[in-house]
Amino acid sequence: MIFGRFRKKQATVTEAQVLDALKQVIDPDLHRDIVSLGFIKNLVIDGDTVAFDVELTTPACPVKEQLQKQCEEVVRALGVTKVKVTMTARVRNAPGRRQIPGVRNVIAVTSGKGGVGKSTVSINLALALLRRGARVALLDCDIYGPSLPDLVGFTRPVRQLGDGSFKPHQVYGMNVMSMGFLLDGDQSATMRGPMLHRFVQQFLFNVAWGDTDYLVLDLPPGTGDIQLSLTQNTPINAGIVVTTPQKAALLDARKGVEMFAKVDVPVLGFIENMSYYLCGKCDKEHHLFGSGGGQALADEYQLPLLARLPLDPTINDDAGEGVPVILRQKEGPYLTAFGNLAGRVAAELGKRSVGWAVPSPQAFEV
Numbered sequence: 001m002i003f004g005r006f007r008k009k010q011a012t013v014t015e016a017q018v019l020d021a022l023k024q025v026i027d028p029d030l031h032r033d034i035v036s037l038g039f040i041k042n043l044v045i046d047g048d049t050v051a052f053d054v055e056l057t058t059p060a061c062p063v064k065e066q067l068q069k070q071c072e073e074v075v076r077a078l079g080v081t082k083v084k085v086t087m088t089a090r091v092r093n094a095p096g097r098r099q100i101p102g103v104r105n106v107i108a109v110t111s112g113k114g115g116v117g118k119s120t121v122s123i124n125l126a127l128a129l130l131r132r133g134a135r136v137a138l139l140d141c142d143i144y145g146p147s148l149p150d151l152v153g154f155t156r157p158v159r160q161l162g163d164g165s166f167k168p169h170q171v172y173g174m175n176v177m178s179m180g181f182l183l184d185g186d187q188s189a190t191m192r193g194p195m196l197h198r199f200v201q202q203f204l205f206n207v208a209w210g211d212t213d214y215l216v217l218d219l220p221p222g223t224g225d226i227q228l229s230l231t232q233n234t235p236i237n238a239g240i241v242v243t244t245p246q247k248a249a250l251l252d253a254r255k256g257v258e259m260f261a262k263v264d265v266p267v268l269g270f271i272e273n274m275s276y277y278l279c280g281k282c283d284k285e286h287h288l289f290g291s292g293g294g295q296a297l298a299d300e301y302q303l304p305l306l307a308r309l310p311l312d313p314t315i316n317d318d319a320g321e322g323v324p325v326i327l328r329q330k331e332g333p334y335l336t337a338f339g340n341l342a343g344r345v346a347a348e349l350g351k352r353s354v355g356w357a358v359p360s361p362q363a364f365e366v
């Protein structure tokens, strides 16, 4: 009698019926159904309750809620009253070059031209991915003018652990590392190309990054030998090129794409920063530096224009020093643009990762 209480209730549907119904749910990025993509895990049918996990390729999936709702609907249509869908994610490792322990995806941000907002984009993109539920880290690779210390508001040196690796700083929930946390100004000024290369390599492979879905690399400005050797020897699986609408920036952005092409780094797309100013009075976009350049560039290379980011005069507010702009704002075009950008980047990487191996937990021990 007692055992009877623990017995599973009579199932109202079969596993095959549930999976068949779920085949109607198509991932809009991958254009395939979520069953054949292998996303359905831990399916349990108990009486009138059906529970399962949907394991996506990224926790930052922009259509997570939409997919969850569709899963619930198609299973309910079978006459099931209680449907429990748990959305999970396992980011897969990009195959190829030597992996950084613990890191599944490396996104490199370049600009060609200096001062176009590459570092601002890098940190806000990293934070936007974090907000969408991913584990994120950020490395400022600029040895001559590291900007991360200013962006986070401190220069405290990082600690070295017993095994010689560096322990990154934890800021706003993500691991961050910069040459500025290690070198004083004089040291960096005397560093030459090969030395710099060794340094960056050490940072990448000798940092206790921990379990990281996305490592964002803020590359040094320019597309010379230093940048080339850095990208060549680093396991980057997506490059992003930041530009502004000015002609000179657009020309240099081309060099950014060509640099990535030389070292076989797939380019995810362009970001046009300082694209327009959204006037609070007339609610119209004003194109202070010209318009359409980013889109024309994207068309030329047949790559997506991932985002057009507005000019935001509050970015350099003294009051906000050390606090990246998307953490300071509750709403606004900049925040929305970064939310969308993070979703797009995660979706693109997720799309490419179908078929990549899901890493074993041991792969993340650092």
Ligand SMILES: Nc1ncnc2c1ncn2[C@@H]1O[C@H](COP(=O)(O)OP(=O)(O)OP(=O)(O)O)[C@@H](O)[C@H]1O
Residues within 6 Å of the ligand: 111, 113, 114, 115, 116, 117, 118, 119, 120, 121, 142, 145, 147, 220, 221, 273, 274, 309, 310, 311, 312, 313, 315, 316
């Ligand atoms: N969308 C924006 N609106 C207003 N100011 C911006 C915007 N993006 C960046 N800035 C400002 O422009 C300046 C340059 O930005 P940032 O340091 O991010 O550029 P960078 O390309 O990384 O520069 P560097 O060549 O020094 O590495 C900074 O003062 C930054 O606050």
